[in-house]
Amino acid sequence: MCLPKTESPIDAHFDATFADALATYETYNKHHYRPNTYLHKWWGRRCGSTFRLILKGLVEDETSQSYYAGGGLAGKIILDPMMGGGTTLHEAIRLGASVIGVDVDPIPVLQARATLTRRPLAALQAGFDEFFAGLAEASGDLSRTHCPTCDEALPLWYALYGLRRRCECGEVLVVDSLIMRHEPNGTTLRWCPECGLLRNGGVHQCASGGVRIVEKGQRDCLQCRRPYQELTDTPFYARYVMLAVAGHCPDHGLFHKSPDWRDHAVQARANDRRATLALPVEAFRVVAGDKSIQLENRNVFNYLDLFSSRQLIFLDEAIRRLPDGDPIVRLNLGLLVSTSLEFNSMLCGYKGVNKRRAGAVRHTFAHHGYSFPYTALENNPLYPRRASGTLQKLFYSRIIRGRRWAAAPVERVLDGAKPAFVPVPNEQDVGLEVSTAAELSLEPRRFLLLQSSSVVLPIETASIDAVVTDPPYFDSIQYGDLSAFFRVWLRQLLPGAADWGYDQTAAAVSSERASSSDGHYVASMTTIFRECCRVLRPDGGRLIFTFHHWQPRAWAALTIALYQAGFSLVNRYTVHAEHPMSVHINNMRALTHDSILVMAARPSDEASRWARPATHDHHDSYRFTESCATFLGWVLEQPNLSAAHIEQLWNAALNGKEDDKSGVSG
Known part of the structure; x- marks a missing residue:
């Protein structure tokens, strides 16, 4: 039974203006502001600065309530029952709290364990250096090219490919643009449409035996007038043909060139070696979900087909060469290899055409789903320079930089025109892992990680000070489905690190439950919220989370779950969320504000x-979000509402109906 509430600091005050100002900056580059949270790819992360402010709202000592003051939550226990990217855990542990993180997917659990566990940088660096050297020795010869000026053998940086299509006249290669690159000196590298060679102005003589190239906008052959057809009967990686290679010569600098006979010979060797790999094919089978169905629609039924032969050989070697000594070093390196796949698959596109470009790789999940490039980019993860998506770059940015920041976190100050950051005293983004909830109170900064659903928690009643989370929306992106792209590899890299055979239908949002998504979502969230109510302390325990949505169905589903779990709204605050320049929401009807909802157990009186x-106001993101949160609070106060009544109230409110037919007056 839910117990009565008493006052908590965040009940009455939250500096939404300050939170909004911080989030406006952080949204552009969250991984720069919170690098220790970003070891592995995850989706839908919220701004760490916003969650820091939320947690600061739970600090009782006035001298520690400032955003820039260190600590304030020592002795408190914070729960995130749907931790995802782990924002709550990292922010709470910095403030001295002990934390519990729960998720059905193993990736959030493994990422939290790797990033919250203290390990000397020297140990991580030594492990990486040995690992990288072994990989380079085993497969580096397959990623070599030659400088077009001096003919020196050099590491391949990346190769560009065109997509094979056919008509009655034969095959063509389709690219995003015939222009490959605008050079800094004003010249333009472009592919010849008649033979496929790269040219840089001047007189060009087509090579014999070349291939025709067309841009993606040309859907029909100009000769036979028939539409081009993709080669869907061919393995995905083999639907592409190499058109350019890039590298860097110490004497002649960056170069792009058409592949020569040696480049093609190396690729042929890699293809031959691919056939000898002992990877368990069945373990990489695509299981169709809301997002992975996009793969099956293109006749891709196995994740192995999404990688070039060189990339597949690299992964096979990585599985066998991960160090066995320190399990945390192994975990970090396994996650590093896995997250590198976002930049090292044949689903990567090319964005290096423009003069002002932030790297050449358009990563696999640039659009929060599977997209299929015309100009594909085969990255070399073993390229020795710190280039986009390479192991060297990712190790530095995700591990070295992340751990340095974790040892001495900094926060942005808003004074002045130039960005400035200040150290936060007496904070660290690391802790000590424990195996039971009872051990959390023994000292600050302990963490308990559970790979499970939060419908039943191994936590004592009335033992949690606050639940701070970011719950999934009932129609949200299927992160569990998308994460299978990484999970099939992590299962091979780290077989004993998690329960890889877990029940994916236990997630509140599940592809397997799509046919009854609303009902499953409400049932799951109701049970989770009831567990939250059970474990919260009666003397000021709070459930705090962020939420926004346009649709009445989403708000109704959330309201039903909260109503049935016995919560009421204490306060709500509206803050900046995702910036519309984010690729996955640009040109979509996306809200740019979050509601921070502060909930407490509903007393009988x-x-x-x-x-x-x-x-x-459907035309103003801020006003709409604020009014929806207010309406949520009003609905939760109404007595004896059924789920159907709550749905009617939300439909009437957001669809503009005057008669809500619910029998509830304002």
């Missing part, structure tokens, strides 16, 4: 405090 909003 609660007085009404929320007035029903008269209108909801």
Whole structure:
């Protein structure tokens, strides 16, 4: 049974203006502001600065309540029952709290363990150096090219490919643009449409035996007038033909060139070696979900087909060469290899055409789903320079930089025109892992990680000070489905590190439950919220989370779950969320604000405090988000509502109906 609430600092105050200002900056480059949280790819992370402010709202000591003051939550236990990217855990542990993180997917659990566990940088660096050297020795000869000026053998940086298509006249290669690159000196590298060779102005004589190239906008052959067809009967990686290679010569600098006979010979050797690999093919089978169905629609039924032969050989070697000594070093390196796949698959596109370019690789999940490039980029993960998506670059940015920041976190100050950061005293983004909830209170900064659903938690009743989370939306992107792209490899890299055979339908949002998504979501969230209510302390325990959505169905589903779990709204604050320049929401009807909802167990004698909003402004993200949160509070105060009544109320509110037919007045 939910117990009555008492006052908590965040009940009355939250500096939404300050939070909004910080989040506006952080949204552009979250991984720069919180590098220790970003070892592995995950989706839908919220701004760490916002969650720091939320947690600061739980600090009782006034001298520690400032955003820039260190600590303040020593002795407190914070739970995130749907931890995803781990933002709550990292922010709470910095403030001295002990934390519990729960997720059904193993990737969030492994990432939190790797990044929150203290390890000397020297140990991580030594492990990486040995690992990288072994990989380079085993497969580096397959990623070599030659300088077009001096003919010196050099590491391949990346290769560009065109997509094979056919018509009645034969095959063509389709690219995004015939222009490959605008050079700094004003010249333009472009592919010849008649033979496929790269040319840089001047007189060009087509090579014999070349291949025709067309841009993606040309869908029909100009000769036979028939549409080009993709070679869907061919393995995905073999649907592409190499058109350019890039490298860097110490004497002549960066170069791009058409592949010569040696480049093709190396690729042929890699293809031959691919056939000898002992990777368990069945373990990489695509299981169709809301997002992975996009693969099956292109006749891709196995994740192995998404990688070039060179990339596959690299992964096979990585599985066998991960160090066995320190399990945390092994975990970090296994996650590093896995997250590198986002930049090292044949789903990567090329974005290096423009003069002002931030790297050449358009990563696999640039659009929060599977997209299939015309100009594909085969990256070399073993390229020795710190280039985009290479192991060297990722190790530095995700591990070295992340751990340095974790040892001495900094926060942005808003004074002045130039970005400035200040150290936060007495904080660290590391802790000590424990195996039971009872051990959390023994000292600050302990963490418990559970790979499970939060419908039943191994936590004592009334033992948690606050639940701070970012719950999934009932129609949100299927992160569990997308993460299978990494999970099939992590299962081979780190077979004993997690329960890889877990029940994916246990997630509140599940591809396997799509046919009854609303009902499953409400049932799951109701049970989770009831568990949150059970474990929260009666003396000021709070459930705090962020939420936004346009649709009444989403708000109704959330409201039903909270209502049935016995929560009421204490306060709500509206802050900046995702910036519309984010690739996955640009040109979409996306809200740019979050509601921070502060909930408490609903007492039996609660007085009404929320007035029903008269209108909801669908043209203003801030006003819409704020009014929806207010309406949520009002609905939760109404007695004896059924799920159907709650749905009717939300439909009436957001669809503009005057008669809600619910029998509830304002």
